[in-house]
Amino acid sequence: xxxxxxxxxxxxxxxxxxxxxxxxxxxxxxxxxxxxxxxxxxxxxxxxxxxxxxxxxxxxxxxxxxxxxxxxxxxxxxxxxxxxxxxxxxxxxxxxxxxxxxxxxxxxxxxxxxxxxxxxxxxxxxxxxxxxxxxxxxxxxxxxxxxxxxxxxxxxxxxxxxxxxxxxxxxxxxxxxxxxxxxxxxxxxxxxxxxxxxxxxxxxxxxxxxxxxxxxxxxxxxxxxxxxxxxxxxxxxxxxxxxxxxxxxxxxxxxxxxxxxxxxxxxxxxxxxxxxxxxxxxxxxxxxxxxxxxxxxxxxxxxxxxxxxxxxxxxxxxxxxxxxxxxxxxxxxxxxxxxxxxxxxxxxxxxxxxxxxxxxxxxxx
DNA sequence: GAGTTTGAAACT
DNA sequence: CAGTTTCAAACTC
Numbered sequence: 001x002x003x004x005x006x007x008x009x010x011x012x013x014x015x016x017x018x019x020x021x022x023x024x025x026x027x028x029x030x031x032x033x034x035x036x037x038x039x040x041x042x043x044x045x046x047x048x049x050x051x052x053x054x055x056x057x058x059x060x061x062x063x064x065x066x067x068x069x070x071x072x073x074x075x076x077x078x079x080x081x082x083x084x085x086x087x088x089x090x091x092x093x094x095x096x097x098x099x100x101x102x103x104x105x106x107x108x109x110x111x112x113x114x115x116x117x118x119x120x121x122x123x124x125x126x127x128x129x130x131x132x133x134x135x136x137x138x139x140x141x142x143x144x145x146x147x148x149x150x151x152x153x154x155x156x157x158x159x160x161x162x163x164x165x166x167x168x169x170x171x172x173x174x175x176x177x178x179x180x181x182x183x184x185x186x187x188x189x190x191x192x193x194x195x196x197x198x199x200x201x202x203x204x205x206x207x208x209x210x211x212x213x214x215x216x217x218x219x220x221x222x223x224x225x226x227x228x229x230x231x232x233x234x235x236x237x238x239x240x241x242x243x244x245x246x247x248x249x250x251x252x253x254x255x256x257x258x259x260x261x262x263x264x265x266x267x268x269x270x271x272x273x274x275x276x277x278x279x280x281x282x283x284x285x286x287x288x289x290x291x292x293x294x295x296x297x298x299x300x301x302x303x304x305x306x307x308x309x310x311x312x313x314x315x316x317x318x319x320x321x322x323x324x325x326x327x328x329x330x331x332x333x334x335x336x337x338x339x340x341x342x343x344x345x346x347x348x349x350x351x352x353x354x355x356x357x358x359x360x361x362x363x364x365x
Numbered sequence: 366g367a368g369t370t371t372g373a374a375a376c377t
Numbered sequence: 378c379a380g381t382t383t384c385a386a387a388c389t390c
Contacts (some may be wrong), residue, residue, distance in 0.1 A: 084386095086384085087384085088385085089383095089384065093374070094375085095374060095375085095383085095385055170373090180387060180388090182371095183373085
């Protein structure tokens with residue numbers, strides 16, 4: 001840790017290579033480990049993957065640590081985007097939350113020897129490409145953004161190690177998916193059939209054997225996913241209605257949101273969740289999609305939207321948004337007169353609702 | 366803050 | 378593909 005830090009500071013950054021060496025450059029020079037850095041040199045080290053080779057090469061040629069940063073002051077949760085604190089991976093491996101999330105490290109990261117920044121954009125890109133090729137198409141091969149930029153435009157992708165993980169689910173064995181070691185739990189979403197966790201107790205929806213509990217469990221073959229939009233939930237739900245929203249793992253969707261009707265709390269090391277009594281609903285019988293014609297489904301969807309996105313429902317949800325002032329809450333019903341606004345409002349995730357509502361209120365005024 | 370535990374990534 | 382090692386984050390003391 002401090003060893004690499006030291007070596008980095010003792011070797012002030014020099015101009016980065018205009019064109020970073022190929023990730024498979026056989027002529028790569030070896031690192032001369034700084035005193036006390038043998039271990040790092042070795043395990044950074046006994047590995048000869050192309051990505052590691054890239055990092056090693058560059059760590060020789062440049063002083064690294066470009067624009068180095070202080071350790072995260074807020075534990076890394078700053079603007080909602082987790083920062084990394086990588087010491088050995090050069091932020092060029094999926095261990096790095098920023099790299100894994102497809103973003104560049106930022107000033108608020110606490111990482112050392114960081115290559116995951118625009119200065120080494122090509123290196124980052126080629127390394128990402130290597131990993132992508134190695135792992136197949138499950139890795140997001142995309143242009144990096146800064147963590148700040150990314151966090152402003154998407155739902156904190158850095159909070160999950162990688163998109164490949166998103167497609168694989170978790171593999172928890174000891175924590176029962178009740179701690180933040182579990183990617184599903186950390187993301188506030190339930191485990192899915194893709195997860196290989198053991199003794200899953202994920203409060204956001206657990207996997208029990210081959211089934212999902214507390215979330216919808218839909219077969220994916222031969223069923224049009226569109227048919228399982230919330231609109232048809234009542235018709236085709238085969239699992240209990242859940243107080244929690246579906247894990248994106250479960251439906252291969254990138255969308256998830258916190259359910260405002262559910263409160264989870266930590267007490268004495270235990271997690272408790274409470275569902276508003278008004279929201280609890282019984283199990284629903286399954287009805288296969290072919291029991292209704294497409295026209296019927298369309299018509300039912302329309303009718304369902306009519307009574308699903310009611311003004312009263314919107315007001316109920318809005319009342320639970322603490323950050324809205326009394327004045328804003330008194331004006332908001334005007335926004336909900338429009339059925340489209342009602343649908344949008346109820347479809348938005350909790351943290352965005354207030355922002356959206358305020359904007360609509362401004363438009364009205 | 367240091368040490369331990371954990372699960373994912375990387376590697377063999 | 379399974380087992381092992383390495384890594385960084387979460388957690389505990």
